[in-house]
Amino acid sequence: MIVDSNVENYIRSLSNTKDSRLFKLEKYAKENHVPIVESEVANFINILVTLKKPKNILELGTAIGYSSIVMGLSFSDSNIVTLEKNSKMVEIAQNNILKFGLEDRINVVECDAYEYLLNCSSKFDMIFIDAAKGQYLKYFKESMKLINDMGIIVCDNVLFRGMVCDEKALTKRHRKITIVKRLNEFLKYISNLEEYKTSIIPIDDGMSISYKI
Template structure:
């Protein structure tokens, strides 16, 4: 089973999760099965923040980097415009097989397009724009992803990155395990860079494992 880390007080997190509206039954099943099998999925409080962005934005096109079993793409698909679509990129063929089963189970094949590729390779070789981009792939590559995504997001579009506070380690100065040093430093550099990027208005939220939300001006 996946060990769940919290970057806020456990009592506060539990209260928020207990208070927020629950997931729909089909999504809850995918979510709960993923947790049992140690497959990382976004926490409910992070999903609800992203849900509000999707409701306000009403996106036609979404790009997701890191599909896993398709849970987040399925959640996002509820808020697409009528003819909208999601491209989701994944480099693990086993995860893709499982995602396809979940997507087919909910009859979303015409909404969600799974792309078998390395995220950086895909980003370097496409020529299209998106309303929302969700980054949830290799955390050590977030800066590279964002650099490429900045040219693929529509004006007024939103780039969201998950796990940016990484178990709270990003805020802990030098008090982090040695084996995590490189990853934490890369995330710190990433956050420092995007908050200073004048093309975007960026917020960092301490929900889930940390979300960055960057709106293209």
């Protein structure tokens, strides 16, 4: 646990989803074991988008479209490209986006996120990375080429259940070692970039926010 469970539960009790449509998506994700951002992370993203007002957003990792929809509802002038390689998730996300009337502003692209980054020539005001955790460093490096000045790159799950700083946990979960080592490398990299200001936030499973100066 990164945050004490009592504190975490208390925060989530205060941040209960008030939009019944979003609540249905949360329920679906829980019942079908689809990973989406927790309610406190969704609220945080909502605040970020509301304050930053990014016109163009790129998301890596769509799943059922929950976080894309949260961002789309947070700023009515935003246009979002969200990447998902699972064709079943693409279909579910598109249907959910349609229910919210956001199909004109959220474009779900079925593809490999890294391949898209390598071939993309568009620029974005915000990039939200919530895809394969072991690939964050290479995602971030390519995202740096696409982010506008004063743009932000936000990454979810960067503390990986606290395992990034727990050597004992590594000895018990060998298959996670590679991911944890790569996340450690990623966190050190983004924390030492001269052209970015980065904050690592211990919320839920950990988030990072990097602001391009």
